[in-house]
Amino acid sequence: MRAKILPFTPENIQKAAQAIQEGAVVGMPTETVYGLAGDSQSPLALTRIFETKERPTFDPLIIHVNSSAKNLYELECLRLVDASKLSADAQKIADQLIQRFWPGPLTLVLPKHSNVPELATSGLQTVALRMPQHPIAQALIAESGRSLAAPSANRFGRISPTSAQAVAEELGDRIDWILDGGNCSIGVESTVVSLNESGEVLLLRPGGVPQKQIEEVLGARILIPTPDSSGFQLPGPGMLQSHYSPSKPFRLLPKEVLQLKLSDLSEIKEEIGSLSPQSLIGLLTLSGDCEKKADHLRKLVQRPVLAAALSEKGDLQEAAQALFSKMRWLDASSATFLVAEPCLVQEGLGHAIRDRLTRASARH
Ligand code: TXA
Numbered sequence: 408m409r410a411k412i413l414p415f416t417p418e419n420i421q422k423a424a425q426a427i428q429e430g431a432v433v434g435m436p437t438e439t440v441y442g443l444a445g446d447s448q449s450p451l452a453l454t455r456i457f458e459t460k461e462r463p464t465f466d467p468l469i470i471h472v473n474s475s476a477k478n479l480y481e482l483e484c485l486r487l488v489d490a491s492k493l494s495a496d497a498q499k500i501a502d503q504l505i506q507r508f509w510p511g512p513l514t515l516v517l518p519k520h521s522n523v524p525e526l527a528t529s530g531l532q533t534v535a536l537r538m539p540q541h542p543i544a545q546a547l548i549a550e551s552g553r554s555l556a557a558p559s560a561n562r563f564g565r566i567s568p569t570s571a572q573a574v575a576e577e578l579g580d581r582i583d584w585i586l587d588g589g590n591c592s593i594g595v596e597s598t599v600v601s602l603n604e605s606g607e608v609l610l611l612r613p614g615g616v617p618q619k620q621i622e623e624v625l626g627a628r629i630l631i632p633t634p635d636s637s638g639f640q641l642p643g644p645g646m647l648q649s650h651y652s653p654s655k656p657f658r659l660l661p662k663e664v665l666q667l668k669l670s671d672l673s674e675i676k677e678e679i680g681s682l683s684p685q686s687l688i689g690l691l692t693l694s695g696d697c698e699k700k701a702d703h704l705r706k707l708v709q710r711p712v713l714a715a716a717l718s719e720k721g722d723l724q725e726a727a728q729a730l731f732s733k734m735r736w737l738d739a740s741s742a743t744f745l746v747a748e749p750c751l752v753q754e755g756l757g758h759a760i761r762d763r764l765t766r767a768s769a770r771h
């Protein structure tokens with residue numbers, strides 16, 4: 408493996424910042440997931456981000472900004488946003504969202520400044536911005552003196568990394584440095600919202616900030632865009648149907664495991680039936696009672712089952728934090744076919760967990 412995992416020291420931040428200034432890309436922890444960071448102004452760095460991830464260039468990047476940029480005016484001074492394209496109402500809303508949720512897991516899609524390279528926004532006239540809360544991300548932005556474009560540090564379509572080791576598994580042979588920030592505290596990506604000229608807020612991706620908290624600030628409902636209403640012809644990867652996928656077949660169960668009857672499994676029965684009787688089935692459960700659930704599924708599918716729970720007590724925060732690492736663990740296990748319990752909670756982080764499980768289990 409080429410990549411070195413660097414602990415959080417001033418020297419290592421300097422080393423990584425210098426690499427960024429030279430146009431290299433670096434693995435960077437954030438509170439949501441690890442990012443693959445590069446100078447958002449450097450065409451070389453942007454090209455490297457797309458190449459390293461094997462990401463199609465039609466998927467725009469999020470630019471991570473310095474923790475001093477706490478309003479629209481500052482973002483305009485950084486030549487990231489063109490606030491004149493927003494109505495006075497929309498400007499006010501943007502400032503309210505920034506003040507309430509930055510630094511933190513909220514990404515705002517705003518009209519872009521002409522200075523932002525087209526490659527970063529995939530030719531869109533909008534730019535996605537976020538101020539990460541993680542001290543290492545903040546230190547790297549400050550030390551390099553750059554705003555950092557950073558998609559999640561996984562190969563395109565794969566499971567997002569929530570530890571330095573997971574970045575190494577994904578991209579360790581393609582990059583030199585991964586800053587080690589331990590396990591990400593939130594575990595799912597930022598919530599992405601866009602703001603149109605008149606100040607309507609659209610939810611483009613559920614994530615670390617619950618929809619309800621944003622609606623509290625707005626005093627209004629967020630719109631959930633259909634392809635027509637969003638105004639974007641090109642979907643981002645977060646909006647692609649299939650994403651965050653393990654390398655093995657991964658299917659969402661129709662019910663909680665203990666409620667399952669054989670007749671509920673009609674969709675996957677054939678797939679499992681074609682596996683040898685010794686094939687191990689990986690089971691991802693939302694809450695504990697793993698052994699009981701594994702036992703129940705074992706009897707239904709007549710195959711051995713290996714289970715992992717996202718949270719023993721069914722706590723959503725704990726479940727979100729564990730989601731990608733447990734998916735990764737099952738993917739690396741000797742199980743050949745993976746299934747997951749559905750997340751039945753719509754609220755808060757449940758929304759993001761449901762979204763990721765649904766996309767991860769979408770057939771390619
Ligand atoms: O938590 C996060 O947001 C992580 C960490 C590293 O900050 N980053 C992340 O980046 O998830 P990525 O590239 O995996 O996802 C970025 C999402 C995609 O769904 C992309 O389509 C959307 O943001 N996006 C970026 N720019 C956009 C734009 N101008 N309009 C609409 N969607 C945009």
Ligand code: MG
Binds near residue numbers: 558559567644
């Ligand atoms: Mg991603």
